[in-house]
Amino acid sequence: MRNGRANGTKTARACKRQVTEVIDARYGAAMVSGGPSESATAPALPDGLVIVVKQDCATCRLVEPVLGRLAAGDEPLTVYTQDDPGFPASVAAVHDADLAVSWHHDIETVPTVLRIVDGAEVDRTVGWSQAEWRRITGIDDLGADLPVMRPGCGSLSVDPDRADDLRVRFTGSRLRARRVEIAALEDEMEALFARGWTDGLPVVPPTEARVLAMLEGTTRDPQELVAVVPPDLIPCTVEKVAINAVMAGCRPEHLPVVLAAVAAACTDEFNIHGVLATTMPVGPVLIVNGPIRRRIGMNSAGNVLGQGNRANLAIGRALQLVIRNVGGGRPQGVDRAAHGNPGKLSFCFAEDEEGSPWTPLSVARGFEPGQDTVTLFPGEGPRCIVDQLSRDPESLAGSMALGVRGMHHPKLVLGFDAVLVMGPEHARVFAEAGWDRERVVAEIVARTVTPGSELARGAGGIAEGVPASLADRSLPKVRDGGLLLVHAGGGAGLFSAIIGGWANGAVGSQPVTVPITS
Amino acid sequence: MTVILDPTGEQQVAERGLLARPVSLAGLTVGLLDISKPRGDVFLDRLEHRLTEVGAVVRRYRKPTFTKPAPVDLRHEIATHCEVVIEALAD
Numbered sequence: 001m002r003n004g005r006a007n008g009t010k011t012a013r014a015c016k017r018q019v020t021e022v023i024d025a026r027y028g029a030a031m032v033s034g035g036p037s038e039s040a041t042a043p044a045l046p047d048g049l050v051i052v053v054k055q056d057c058a059t060c061r062l063v064e065p066v067l068g069r070l071a072a073g074d075e076p077l078t079v080y081t082q083d084d085p086g087f088p089a090s091v092a093a094v095h096d097a098d099l100a101v102s103w104h105h106d107i108e109t110v111p112t113v114l115r116i117v118d119g120a121e122v123d124r125t126v127g128w129s130q131a132e133w134r135r136i137t138g139i140d141d142l143g144a145d146l147p148v149m150r151p152g153c154g155s156l157s158v159d160p161d162r163a164d165d166l167r168v169r170f171t172g173s174r175l176r177a178r179r180v181e182i183a184a185l186e187d188e189m190e191a192l193f194a195r196g197w198t199d200g201l202p203v204v205p206p207t208e209a210r211v212l213a214m215l216e217g218t219t220r221d222p223q224e225l226v227a228v229v230p231p232d233l234i235p236c237t238v239e240k241v242a243i244n245a246v247m248a249g250c251r252p253e254h255l256p257v258v259l260a261a262v263a264a265a266c267t268d269e270f271n272i273h274g275v276l277a278t279t280m281p282v283g284p285v286l287i288v289n290g291p292i293r294r295r296i297g298m299n300s301a302g303n304v305l306g307q308g309n310r311a312n313l314a315i316g317r318a319l320q321l322v323i324r325n326v327g328g329g330r331p332q333g334v335d336r337a338a339h340g341n342p343g344k345l346s347f348c349f350a351e352d353e354e355g356s357p358w359t360p361l362s363v364a365r366g367f368e369p370g371q372d373t374v375t376l377f378p379g380e381g382p383r384c385i386v387d388q389l390s391r392d393p394e395s396l397a398g399s400m401a402l403g404v405r406g407m408h409h410p411k412l413v414l415g416f417d418a419v420l421v422m423g424p425e426h427a428r429v430f431a432e433a434g435w436d437r438e439r440v441v442a443e444i445v446a447r448t449v450t451p452g453s454e455l456a457r458g459a460g461g462i463a464e465g466v467p468a469s470l471a472d473r474s475l476p477k478v479r480d481g482g483l484l485l486v487h488a489g490g491g492a493g494l495f496s497a498i499i500g501g502w503a504n505g506a507v508g509s510q511p512v513t514v515p516i517t518s
Numbered sequence: 519m520t521v522i523l524d525p526t527g528e529q530q531v532a533e534r535g536l537l538a539r540p541v542s543l544a545g546l547t548v549g550l551l552d553i554s555k556p557r558g559d560v561f562l563d564r565l566e567h568r569l570t571e572v573g574a575v576v577r578r579y580r581k582p583t584f585t586k587p588a589p590v591d592l593r594h595e596i597a598t599h600c601e602v603v604i605e606a607l608a609d
Contacts, residue, residue: 179521180521182519230587233587271585
């Protein structure tokens, strides 16, 4: 049982921190040095035939006489038994008690027959196949009285009840993160809160077993550098991202998206330092494109920006936990947001490419169709644009423009980008009129153009506004390329959503799109 | 007992003692770092005037944008040339 804990009789006093040993006073957490020490290297196999069996397998018992015949032959034979050291009776076997041989040599089925030459595997067959065993042993009449074929059984080394523990035992030494002990009577969830490692909601305790399982989601080395994470400018490895992804509730298949998002956030262009430190209410918004959306079960349909989808929520949350835990960016610390927004827990969604009349956002941003990407945008919370009456594209574009103009302050223009999440029923109005993505964006932006005299400081009796020097010009709400169009949302509802941005350009943050790799 | 992995940057903050406070600023080089927030220069202009009055040598510096950490080269330049640094933080 991993991470199991008996808590039925705990009292509040018993819950008190029972952290053990090696207190690092400055850090305030309990540490145990080092990690699992068992060898991560594969035990060498002897030359000749090697056969792995277990007693609790009908096929292994079936081939017992065959093993006896092979043992009596000229060829060197080594039999490893996984469970019963007395099995098979027909030959003296080596007990693979800790399953090290089975684990390191990727035995997934018993019986497995290997041929080893000069210490290296050159041939393998699994289960009982008369033809295969005859081929690999070179004995033409082997097992003549047995059925032609019988499938094998699962190896104990891949037994779901054991695999996590074995992974820790044999590969845990790959992990470099400091180990932190939590006493048996300490509530794990409370322990993580107490250390300041959560975003205000419980997190999944990042045990070695869970982190190693998470790392199965990528082919990248755990110690590979992903990014240098602000504000503390900490070099962050794949392993550290995986730890925080576990805490966020990710599954291993989510990890490649999280890794890409962390790298994108920490670019100079996206400038997560500024996005974090600003007093404005923005945080990283993640928009995922490509086949991976479907593969990992992301939501791009009903309630796309809301609760209920694990992939959407866990991926966005994992990025924020990396910023908090690795980078050290915390509210009322370097995070100076006056109000923040609920999306700073997690704000991640997928584009509805299949239902979209337009090219995906990723293609509009220069990537090939079919390429998995994540786009990061420095966004505030979404705001609804209602228009239930427009049935022609000009009218609807006018409504969209009004929604865009309202972002942050109607009299402030060009300084903020925006994401327009267009619902399918709105998109259909434009699609039926033959407007492509570029035209939709251009027509909306054109309708945001406002005389500078209405925007200037003091105009309308309002001090806020653009400098007086711009009063004689007409200005669009967003800069060229500053309106990102995404197709997503439920099939019913004549609504869209606008996500306002933060200071754009080199002084602030640029939207960044990066490929997602395995 | 459960063993978990530290999710943080594992930053061990070394104790760094403060330098002794100078008795006088006379003759010392004081760096004034403008982080590029509006009106930071107004504040720093006034400081420069006051510091010069008491005999300090003032050098002015400016971050490219307040939204990003000071570039490492700028930090190095200030540390190399100045004995004291004052940063203007607010609007």
